[in-house]
Amino acid sequence: MLKLSRYVLYDILRSKVVIGYTLFLFVVSTTLFQLEENNSKAILSLLTIVLIVVPLISIIFGTIHYYNSYEFIELMLSQPLSRTRILLSEYIGVSLSLLSAFLLGIGIPVLLFAFNDTGLALLFTGSALTLIFTSIAFLASVKARDKARGIGAALLLWFYFALIYDGLVLLILFTFSDYPMEKFTIVLSSLNPIDLGRIFIMLKMDISALMGYTGALYKDFFGSVTGILFTTVVMLLWISLPIWRAVNIFKRKDL
Amino acid sequence: MIRVENLKKRFKKLQALDNITALFSEGQVVSLIGPNGSGKTTLIKAILGMVKADSGEIYVDGKKINGNPSYRSQIGYMPQIGRYPDNMKVGQLFNMMKNIRKVPAAELDTDLLVKFNLLSMFEKPLRTLSGGTRQKVSAALAFYFNPSILILDEPTAGLDPLSSEILKEKVLQEKTKNKLILITSHILSDLDELTTHVMYLQEGKMIFLKEMAVLKKETGEEKFGKAIAKIMKSDKKEALWVDEVLAAKASVKIE
Numbered sequence: 001m002l003k004l005s006r007y008v009l010y011d012i013l014r015s016k017v018v019i020g021y022t023l024f025l026f027v028v029s030t031t032l033f034q035l036e037e038n039n040s041k042a043i044l045s046l047l048t049i050v051l052i053v054v055p056l057i058s059i060i061f062g063t064i065h066y067y068n069s070y071e072f073i074e075l076m077l078s079q080p081l082s083r084t085r086i087l088l089s090e091y092i093g094v095s096l097s098l099l100s101a102f103l104l105g106i107g108i109p110v111l112l113f114a115f116n117d118t119g120l121a122l123l124f125t126g127s128a129l130t131l132i133f134t135s136i137a138f139l140a141s142v143k144a145r146d147k148a149r150g151i152g153a154a155l156l157l158w159f160y161f162a163l164i165y166d167g168l169v170l171l172i173l174f175t176f177s178d179y180p181m182e183k184f185t186i187v188l189s190s191l192n193p194i195d196l197g198r199i200f201i202m203l204k205m206d207i208s209a210l211m212g213y214t215g216a217l218y219k220d221f222f223g224s225v226t227g228i229l230f231t232t233v234v235m236l237l238w239i240s241l242p243i244w245r246a247v248n249i250f251k252r253k254d255l
Numbered sequence: 256m257i258r259v260e261n262l263k264k265r266f267k268k269l270q271a272l273d274n275i276t277a278l279f280s281e282g283q284v285v286s287l288i289g290p291n292g293s294g295k296t297t298l299i300k301a302i303l304g305m306v307k308a309d310s311g312e313i314y315v316d317g318k319k320i321n322g323n324p325s326y327r328s329q330i331g332y333m334p335q336i337g338r339y340p341d342n343m344k345v346g347q348l349f350n351m352m353k354n355i356r357k358v359p360a361a362e363l364d365t366d367l368l369v370k371f372n373l374l375s376m377f378e379k380p381l382r383t384l385s386g387g388t389r390q391k392v393s394a395a396l397a398f399y400f401n402p403s404i405l406i407l408d409e410p411t412a413g414l415d416p417l418s419s420e421i422l423k424e425k426v427l428q429e430k431t432k433n434k435l436i437l438i439t440s441h442i443l444s445d446l447d448e449l450t451t452h453v454m455y456l457q458e459g460k461m462i463f464l465k466e467m468a469v470l471k472k473e474t475g476e477e478k479f480g481k482a483i484a485k486i487m488k489s490d491k492k493e494a495l496w497v498d499e500v501l502a503a504k505a506s507v508k509i510e
Binding site: 015079255 | 266300303304305306307322323324325326327328330332334338339340341342343351352354355356
């Protein structure tokens with residue numbers, strides 16, 4: 001498996017996009033830490049980047065990479081390699097390169113300037129989101145036959161998770177505000193990895209006190225060991241389910 | 256060596272393969288001929304497992320090809336249009352394939368690499384190669400691992416006369432080694448010297464699969480093209496394509 005991924009990784013490094021992404025993250029995060037005197041403020045700004053930019057880049061890059069390596073996939077298919085192995089190698093190659101870009105670009109500054117609970121939670125969330133959105137990207141591109149549709153679908157999915165979903169949640173909470181919704185919101189948040197990540201990091205910061213009763217409940221749940229385990233398991237599901245579905249579709253596909 | 260039973264494949268409106276049953280054994284050079292869109296490439300891709308048939312079975316060496324990709328280590332495939340990863344160099348491509356196939360260096364067949372003068376291009380990226388050179392790379396790659404089954408899809412299209420002669424020589428040489436070779440081509444004169452068996456496809460149906468000698472005897476013609484033409488003449492509709500081919504040839508002679 002890793003043997004093939006090595007060639008995928010090599011191909012990605014040659015295209016220099018990932019190097020640019022690393023530099024971008026590095027410059028942004030170091031500047032933020034330099035500008036803000038209070039490191040936790042800088043972390044708060046970084047949070048936006050991690051929650052919005054990282055998923056966007058992961059999903060777009062993943063989709064474009066899939067279509068660009070169509071030739072490579074075709075070539076591999078005529079070799080004694082199983083389809084599962086081919087697609088998973090692609091996934092590992094892409095997600096590893098994006099993950100290392102994230103860890104170099106944001107991980108190093110965070111470890112230097114804000115080596116604490118919040119910083120680590122940020123790195124955990126960012127890494128998970130990278131893997132999740134690459135996985136979703138693969139699902140979108142395996143499903144859609146042509147490039148335009150695939151990238152369109154990927155963008156829509158990002159839009160949904162980053163923006164639309166929050167609106168829907170607000171709508172639901174507003175409509176049913178007469179009922180006790182606290183436990184239900186935990187379920188709702190696990191249906192969107194970005195939301196889950198946001199809550200997970202916010203609770204490590206002091207501002208969670210501002211969130212009222214729901215915040216207290218969140219703190220109670222997500223602050224506990226069960227909560228951390230819950231977050232990890234949900235994130236892992238978000239990584240594995242889309243790529244598992246993608247592999248299943250890919251196996252039955254005509255190429 | 257390859258047994259195809261009641262193979263059917265439908266692409267939306269087009270019945271690409273309609274109940275194909277055939278047996279190819281070692282020592283044969285089988286020419287797959289027929290008009291564009293008659294299902295030649297689809298049949299080849301089905302054998303390679305790139306296209307999943309709707310119904311019917313394919314056996315390679317007595318084993319059903321479903322799922323297990325290991326049978327492909329016996330097959331060398333030269334695609335109609337060789338598409339390779341842009342950033343990879345020619346040498347890297349061959350190295351990667353060596354890594355994947357795990358064939359000991361002593362068993363590699365570098366004949367075509369040398370004759371096509373590809374060794375001098377090992378440092379060139381694949382995207383800079385011309386169409387003909389790509390064909391040469393595809394051909395060299397198909398023969399590289401000394402497979403017992405060779406599948407060549409339009410091998411001489413795009414090759415200059417000298418290279419296409421080299422390739423023909425190579426096929427003749429492999430024929431003596433008791434291999435099974437499947438060739439599709441529209442250039443019947445190229446096939447004349449090589450072929451032992453002819454399979455004629457039209458609109459996804461197999462019209463016949465005959466030994467070359469039998470075919471020539473039945474028609475009383477010495478030339479492959481004329482023999483095919485004669486058979487097809489008996490049914491005017493099916494003969495249209497052959498007429499076109501012969502008409503094109505006649506016009507070339509006039510020039």
